[in-house]
Structure formats: structure tokens, C-alpha cells
Amino acid sequence: MEILKKSFGAKPLTGPFPVYIIGYNDDQEIPNLVAVSWAGMVCSEPPCVSISLRKIRHSYLSIMKNRAFTVNVPSLNQIDSADFTGSISGKKCKKFDLTGLSPKYFDGYNAPFVDEYPVNAICQLMHTIDLGTHTVFIGEIKEYLVNENALDDSGKPDIEKVNPFIYDINSRHYYSLGEKKSLAYNSKKIFIKEDIDE
Amino acid sequence: MEILKKSFGAKPLTGPFPVYIIGYNDDQEIPNLVAVSWAGMVCSEPPCVSISLRKIRHSYLSIMKNRAFTVNVPSLNQIDSADFTGSISGKKCKKFDLTGLSPKYFDGYNAPFVDEYPVNAICQLMHTIDLGTHTVFIGEIKEYLVNENALDDSGKPDIEKVNPFIYDINSRHYYSLGEKKSLAYNSKKIFIKEDIDE
Numbered sequence: 001m002e003i004l005k006k007s008f009g010a011k012p013l014t015g016p017f018p019v020y021i022i023g024y025n026d027d028q029e030i031p032n033l034v035a036v037s038w039a040g041m042v043c044s045e046p047p048c049v050s051i052s053l054r055k056i057r058h059s060y061l062s063i064m065k066n067r068a069f070t071v072n073v074p075s076l077n078q079i080d081s082a083d084f085t086g087s088i089s090g091k092k093c094k095k096f097d098l099t100g101l102s103p104k105y106f107d108g109y110n111a112p113f114v115d116e117y118p119v120n121a122i123c124q125l126m127h128t129i130d131l132g133t134h135t136v137f138i139g140e141i142k143e144y145l146v147n148e149n150a151l152d153d154s155g156k157p158d159i160e161k162v163n164p165f166i167y168d169i170n171s172r173h174y175y176s177l178g179e180k181k182s183l184a185y186n187s188k189k190i191f192i193k194e195d196i197d198e
Numbered sequence: 199m200e201i202l203k204k205s206f207g208a209k210p211l212t213g214p215f216p217v218y219i220i221g222y223n224d225d226q227e228i229p230n231l232v233a234v235s236w237a238g239m240v241c242s243e244p245p246c247v248s249i250s251l252r253k254i255r256h257s258y259l260s261i262m263k264n265r266a267f268t269v270n271v272p273s274l275n276q277i278d279s280a281d282f283t284g285s286i287s288g289k290k291c292k293k294f295d296l297t298g299l300s301p302k303y304f305d306g307y308n309a310p311f312v313d314e315y316p317v318n319a320i321c322q323l324m325h326t327i328d329l330g331t332h333t334v335f336i337g338e339i340k341e342y343l344v345n346e347n348a349l350d351d352s353g354k355p356d357i358e359k360v361n362p363f364i365y366d367i368n369s370r371h372y373y374s375l376g377e378k379k380s381l382a383y384n385s386k387k388i389f390i391k392e393d394i395d396e
Contacts, residue, residue: 003313004346006353011342012245014271014317014355016216016362016375017238040215040238042250043329047210050248050334052240073212076379083385098389115201119212127327131241131336136248138329144209148202152368155204157212159366164214165379166364168357170350172382175357177214177364178374181274184365187281191296 016166019174021085022051023070023103023112026062031103031112033095034059035086037167038134039071047141049123052134058090060135063125068111069139073119075150075163076176082117083174106143118150118162214364217372219283220249221268221301221310224260229301229310231293232257233284235365236332237269245339247321250332256288258333261323266309267337271317273361274374280315281372304341316348316360 017037025031038052049071053060063069074082081099088095096103096112103112106122113120123139152158159177166175215235224230236250247269251258261267272280279297286293294301294310301310304320311318321337350356357375364373 005318005343006346006349008342008344008355010245010339012239012242013247013269013319013339013342014344014357014360014362016214016357016364018214038239038241040248041210041236042248042334043236043332044210045331046329047208048329048332049211050238050240071211079380080385080388083380083382084389087383087386088390093390120203121211126329129325129327129336131244131246131324133243134241134246136240136336138327138334141208141211144206144211145203146206146212148204151204156368157206159212159214159368159373162212164212166214166375167382170354170357171378174379174382176376176379178376180369181363181372181374182277182281184281184370184372185285187278188285190278191282192286192291 012169014170015168017169019074019082019165019167020051021072021074021082021114021117022059023072023114024059024062025066025110025112026058026090027065030094031096032058032090033085033114034090035082042138048126048138049121049141050136050138052136054134063137066110067125068109069123069125069137070111070113071121071123072114072117073162073164074117076165078117079165079174109142118147119157120145210367212368213366215367217272217280217363217365218249219270219272219280219312219315220257221270221312222257222260223264223308223310224256224288225263228292229294230256230288231283232288233280240336246324246336247319247339248334248336250334252332261335264308265323266307267321267323267335268309268311269319269321270312270315271360271362272315274363276315277363277372307340316345317355318343
């Protein structure tokens with residue numbers, strides 16, 4: 001049976017997209033925040049993350065100058081403060097002050113992380129690529145912090161305790177994380193009956 | 199009260215991470231697939247997506263040569279075939295044949311999309327950046343297709359009908375999409391009482 005498809009031309013993907021809150025210091029050394037969803041991990045060793053920012057953003061020149069930013073993952077119960085950081089320009093207001101969130105610093109990096117958010121990655125800017133409306137900032141994660149109350153019994157980050165949320169570009173709504181499903185890299189036996197030499 | 203944090207040093211972020219299935223043609227023009235989670239949107243105009251691949255991957259040289267790949271978003275009920283594409287090298291087997299998925303082509307691009315998966319983005323390779331274990335491939339989305347049965351009443355992609363799933367690097371499990379929560383960019387009034395000139 002033919003599968004009917006609608007063509008959208010050159011358009012962004014349907015997610016799922018993360019909600020990462022970027023910490024930076026502006027040109028007056030005032031800590032500020034901005035939300036991004038065009039973002040993700042890009043390398044395992046060294047661990048690198050990419051975030052994309054519009055050139056008009058307050059954050060853009062500040063991160064270019066300081067060569068540092070933080071990536072903070074908020075929990076679902078922090079959705080209002082996280083959403084706020086994406087709702088207004090850092091030129092207009094000090095978002096740490098207005099939300100009551102606490103800027104903290106990791107030695108040697110001129111970018112604040114959000115103490116209350118359960119996951120914080122302190123990044124050194126390594127590459128930028130101008131693509132059009134957005135410029136990609138690739139940062140190497142130099143230090144990765146997780147709140148003690150978001151760890152599992154073995155001391156690893158527990159995604160259910162972090163409880164991140166997801167952004168849907170089409171409905172412009174956030175979604176929670178759902179239920180735990182199957183173990184990854186475990187389906188070979190379903191599709192291959194004979195042994196394949198690996 | 200002080201927030202206790204555990205330091206992990208230089209480590210990848212805790213997600214949420216997407217599960218995108220990449221379609222490519224190998225050096226013998228055989229269509230194949232590989233799963234990635236180091237991936238995301240990186241630009242709105244032109245729409246660009248990044249995927250990261252290890253150099254040892256079968257897909258790596260093929261995409262370099264063809265300058266084209268597809269990004270396909272599977273539904274939760276397609277989790278087994280999607281997981282399989284990340285469980286074994288394309289050097290060892292033809293994953294379209296083994297899973298029964300159908301390779302289709304969009305005019306002018308030498309990379310197969312997965313007809314059964316609800317979201318397909320046909321991409322032209324624009325940039326590569328070698329970061330270490332992984333190389334970032336930035337593709338411009340030239341055509342974006344969504345299954346008719348994954349659209350909402352207004353004809354837009356409906357994330358609940360697409361029903362994508364998420365990968366958790368720490369537990370190595372997949373998670374479903376959860377519940378619809380608040381509307382984005384709607385929290386200004388919570389934190390700002392007076393009008394700010396925008």
C-alpha cells in the first residue's frame with residue numbers, strides 16, 4: 001500500500017528537540033541566560049556540544065568574546081524560569097535577577113551556570129560556523145556537574161530524576177519525558193537469525 | 199541551602215537526545231541505514247541539521263562521497279527496526295532488506311529515505327568538522343516529507359502522531375514522549391510586572 005506523504009519543501013524537522021538554557025556573561029560582565037532548542041551533542045571524545053544562536057541575540061557577541069558558555073538542563077518543575085529565558089532579550093533585563101536563579105562559576109571559565117538546574121555543562125568555545133539565520137557554536141565540555149539528588153543509586157545521572165522536557169516546534173508547546181521503554185542495541189536477534197562475524 | 203553537585207569532569211550531557219535514522223547509499227550504491235543521537239537542528243533559514251558520525255562507520259565515507267543523506271524520525275512502534283540500525287555495522291548487512299523497510303528517493307539526491315517512517319528530511323551535505331571521535335556533518339534540508347497520517351487537522355506535523363522516542367545515554371534505554379505541557383514563550387508575565395519596551 002502506498003504511503004501518502006505531504007511535502008513541506010525546505011523546513012525544519014519535527015523534533016524531539018531539547019530545551020537547553022545557555023549561561024553567558026555579557027560585555028559588562030553581567031550574567032545572563034538564553035534558551036535554545038537548536039542544540040545537541042556532537043562528539044564523544046572530547047565531549048562537545050553544539051548550540052545555535054541568531055546573530056541578533058545578546059548572547060552572540062558575548063560568547064564570541066568570552067569563548068565560554070554553559071549548557072544547563074532544567075527540570076519540568078523549572079519550566080517557567082526556563083521558558084522565560086527564551087521569551088525576552090538579555091538586552092532588556094537581567095534574567096538571573098528576575099527569575100531568582102543563582103549564577104555560579106567554575107574556575108577559569110567566564111560563563112555562569114544555573115545552580116538550581118540539575119545538569120550543568122561548562123564549555124569552552126572551539127568552533128563557530130555561520131549558516132544563515134543561525135551560527136553554530138561548538139563547545140568542548142570541560143566540566144559536567146549534576147545535582148546529587150538527580151543521581152541514581154550507582155551515582156550516575158538519572159534522567160527520570162533530572163526530568164527534562166522537550167520542545168515541539170509545530171504546536172509551540174513543551175512535552176514531558178514519557179515512560180522508560182526498551183534497552184538500546186538489543187534488537188539484533190529480531191532481524192538476524194544466523195550469526196554474523198563481527 | 200547549598201545545592202550539592204557531583205563533578206563528572208569532561209563527559210557528555212544528560213539528554214534528552216533524539217533518535218534519528220540516517221539513510222545513505224554505500225560505495226556500491228546499496229542503500230543502508232545508521233542510527234544517531236548526536237544530532238539536532240542547527241539553523242532555521244536555510245534549515246540545516248547536524249549529525250555526528252564516527253570515522254569507522256560505514257556511512258562516513260559514503261556520505262562524504264555522495265554529499266547527501268536523509269534524516270528519518272521513527273515512531274515508537276518502529277523502535278525495533280530503528281534500534282537495529284544502530285546495533286550492527288552496514289558493512290555486515292543490508293539493513294533495509296533485513297528490516298523490510300523500503301528505500302525511496304527524492305529527485306536528484308543520492309540517499310534513500312525510509313518510506314515507513316513518518317518524517318523524512320532529504321539533506322545536501324554542506325559542511326564537515328572533525329572534532330575527535332566524531333565528525334559533524336551539517337546538511338541543508340532540501341525536502342521535508344511527513345506521512346499524511348501524522349498531520350494535525352490544519353495540515354501541520356503532529357508530534358503526538360509522529361510519536362518519536364528519546365535516547366537516554368546513562369541507562370541506555372529509550373523513553374517515549376510524555377504529556378503536552380505549557381505553551382512556550384508565555385511566561386514573561388510571571389517574572390516581569392511592569393512593561394518593558396521591546
